[in-house]
Structure formats: structure tokens, C-alpha cells
Amino acid sequence: MIVATEKKEKSISSGIKLNFGSIIAMNFGFFGIQYSFGLQQTNMTPIYSYLGANADQIPLLNLAGPMTGLLVQPIIGAMSDKTTSRFGRRRPYFLIGAIMCSICLFIMPYSNSVWMAASVLWILDAGNNITMEPYRAFVSDKLPAEQHALGFLTQSFFTGLGITLANLTPGILIALGILGINARSANHIPYTTYAAFFIGGVVSIGSIMFSCLTTKEAPLSPAEIQRIRQHPTGLGSIFKDIFAAFKVMPTTMRKLGVVYLFNWYGMFIYWQFITLCLAKTIYNTTNPASDGFASAQLLTGTVNGGYNIVTFLVAFPLAFFARKITSRKVHFLSLLLGGISLMALPIIHHAAFLFIPMIGLGIAWASMMGTPYAMLAGSIPKEKTGIFMGILNMFIVLPMLLETVSFKYIYRYLLQHKPENAILFAGALITIGGIMVLSIKKTTRKL
Numbered sequence: 001m002i003v004a005t006e007k008k009e010k011s012i013s014s015g016i017k018l019n020f021g022s023i024i025a026m027n028f029g030f031f032g033i034q035y036s037f038g039l040q041q042t043n044m045t046p047i048y049s050y051l052g053a054n055a056d057q058i059p060l061l062n063l064a065g066p067m068t069g070l071l072v073q074p075i076i077g078a079m080s081d082k083t084t085s086r087f088g089r090r091r092p093y094f095l096i097g098a099i100m101c102s103i104c105l106f107i108m109p110y111s112n113s114v115w116m117a118a119s120v121l122w123i124l125d126a127g128n129n130i131t132m133e134p135y136r137a138f139v140s141d142k143l144p145a146e147q148h149a150l151g152f153l154t155q156s157f158f159t160g161l162g163i164t165l166a167n168l169t170p171g172i173l174i175a176l177g178i179l180g181i182n183a184r185s186a187n188h189i190p191y192t193t194y195a196a197f198f199i200g201g202v203v204s205i206g207s208i209m210f211s212c213l214t215t216k217e218a219p220l221s222p223a224e225i226q227r228i229r230q231h232p233t234g235l236g237s238i239f240k241d242i243f244a245a246f247k248v249m250p251t252t253m254r255k256l257g258v259v260y261l262f263n264w265y266g267m268f269i270y271w272q273f274i275t276l277c278l279a280k281t282i283y284n285t286t287n288p289a290s291d292g293f294a295s296a297q298l299l300t301g302t303v304n305g306g307y308n309i310v311t312f313l314v315a316f317p318l319a320f321f322a323r324k325i326t327s328r329k330v331h332f333l334s335l336l337l338g339g340i341s342l343m344a345l346p347i348i349h350h351a352a353f354l355f356i357p358m359i360g361l362g363i364a365w366a367s368m369m370g371t372p373y374a375m376l377a378g379s380i381p382k383e384k385t386g387i388f389m390g391i392l393n394m395f396i397v398l399p400m401l402l403e404t405v406s407f408k409y410i411y412r413y414l415l416q417h418k419p420e421n422a423i424l425f426a427g428a429l430i431t432i433g434g435i436m437v438l439s440i441k442k443t444t445r446k447l
Helices: 020-027 029-050 055-061 064-081 091-110 114-142 145-175 191-214 222-230 235-247 251-281 291-325 327-347 355-368 371-377 382-414 419-439
Strands: none
Touching (some): 029 251, 091 114, 114 382, 145 291, 145 371, 251 355, 327 419, 371 382, 382 419
16 A cells, blocks of 8 residues: 655745655546546436437537536635635545536436436536546645656546546456346346446445545645635635636746647547447447447447557656656647547558557547646645646536537537548647647746
């Protein structure tokens, strides 16, 4: 077991330098958050399909993620900036969000209609979003600027590990002979999906509890506590703070917003249409009731698990290269490689060769989940970390929200209702996002 003991080497303005074991322990909760996210990535489109949804309904049914992120994360980030409870500044939000996620993961497989599944997804995503930005602010609070890349890319490591295991769990259960590929409940959802969600419910709360019990938050000074308590409270004050933060948003963050427009619109398309694409390109079927479609769902788990294996393998090397050649160049090269790899995926018609584009996508995903936060952390006021991390997430969910309302028409009229064209389109967007990274220049934190 990793013991989160702080290596008190030197104190600098943005935190105390920690040893590697402490950084691993403080980020372990991200494993559970991303295990939950991985279950959504791989299983929500098939669940909707089993319950009778049409392909062009999928974007709208996935509206929960972007809407809860848009509404919840900036508010929770701002609230955590003002929290001075005896349980900590950020940790209470981890626990509340993790409990919500675990309950929803246990309920999801029992959905008996499309709208029940969509409703549970709304609550599940709200729980994830309550947890997410205080967690990122927690890392920024705790670590000095020189360790931001390592801290946030450690989250990429656990992102890769969590999503990998979430995606591979059904296949592992089948390989071990515990459950059969075609064994389904009355609502047509495979029992392997039930098992994966139940395991996710345990992992979600367990990993967060580990980080909370092993890692103390950076204590606030008496002056910081006094300033927070003197600040107006209430929802109106929170919205005022968010609006004020928009007005003083650093240039780095504005330009990251443009990058995010392309790469997150593209990733949302990928998650929604990868199963449909593989069913068509590998198994030559579009029928959700067919064995080929069920095999495509399992293959999606393997494919997504594959790129997330790459993610946790390359997370620490990316942190090394970020220190050597800058986070900006690492992010540019990673997105470029990921976009090109995704554009190549639809031309592959043998499952054995799918590992090739997954290498590039895994590198891009590792960078998406860590590098932008390292780029931003040094350019925002320390006392506003939660707000700005929440606003940055708005730049993630706004493209997703745009996708839910616009992609239906792009898919129908421009992409000829072909899922393979949707994946090609997603790759092109991520490539453009990579090119846009080159416009970002380095800025420093305003203290």
C-alpha cells in the first residue's frame, strides 16, 4: 500500500514539493472517477440501443454529460474555493460526488426504458461533475508549479487505468467463464454489463475514500480563511464570481477554449459512434439484436481499453517530455497523432489491426486529460483555482452540448447516416484542435 507521506523539501508559493508516492496516493481517487466514466463511454450507446433507441437519437440522449458539466462544475468549483470546513476545502465534494456515482452505477443496468437510462445518466454525470473540478483544484492547491505536469499527468495515468479496466471487465468475465456473451436480462441488457456496473459502484467510492484518508489538503492560512469568510455567500455571489472570472480569464485559457471546441466535439462523436462503426466495419451489421452487434460492444470495450492502456503507459513519459520540450509542444504532437489515427480507424476491417490507431488515440487522450491543466495551472490566481478549473471544464462540455444539438443533422445530411464517416469526421476535428495548440503561448500565475 502506498502511504501518502509528504516529502517536505522546500516551501514555495504554490505548494510543498511532494514525493512520488504521495502524488500517486492523492490522485488514486481519479481511478474510480474514470472507471465510472469508462463504463459510460463504452456502454451507454449499446444500452440505449438495447432499449430501442435509434442511432440519430444517441447524441440527444447523451445530453446529460455536457449539461451537468456546464451547470455543475463552475458552481462547485466556486463553492470549493470558499469552503473552510473541518473536513477540508475540496474533499467533501469528492465524497458527495462519489456516493452519487456509486448509487447510480448500481441502478443503471436495471433501466427498463430509454428515458429511465437517460435519467439515471443525468444523476450519474452530476455526481462525476461534483467530484471532478474540486479534485483538479486539489492537485493545483497541493503541488508547486514545477510538479503540476507530473500531478495532472498522474491523473491521466489513473484515467487510462480506470477506463481500461472498465472497458475490459465484461470481456474478462466472459474469458473466465463466469458469464456468457449472449446471457441477457429481460430488458435485453447483457449480464456482463450488470456485473461491470456493480464493480464500478464499489471502485468509485473505494478509490475516493483511499485518497481522502491518505492525503491531507494544503491548509489555508488564517488570512486566507478570514478573506473567504468575509466574502459574500449564496448562489448569487457564486454566479457573480464566475462572471468576474470570465472577464479576467487568462489568454492561455481563452485559446485552450478554441482547442477544446474541436477536440472535445470530436471525442464525443467517437464515444457515441464507435460501437456502431465497429458493428458496420468489422461485423457488417447495423442490427442491435444480432450477435455481431453484441460482439461489437465487446470489441468496443477492448478497443477503448486498448487506447487507455496506452494512456496510462505514456502518462509519465509525457510528463517527462513536457518538462523537456514544454507542455504546449507535447499537446500539439499528441492531438495531431490522435486525430490522424482516428481518421484511419474506419478503413480497418480486421479487428486484429485496430491496435494501430488506438496507440495514437491513447497518446492524445493522455495529453487531453493532463497537459492542458498543467498549461493552465501556472496562469490563474491561486485563490480562484476552483472557479477557473470549472470554467475550463465548461470549454469541454460546451462542444459536447453543441454536438448533441447539431451532429444529428451533420450525421444525417453530410455524413450520409454512416457511422464510419462519423469517426472519420471526429478524427479531422481532433487534428484541427492539435494545430490550434500552436497559438498558445506560455503565461505565469498571477499571485
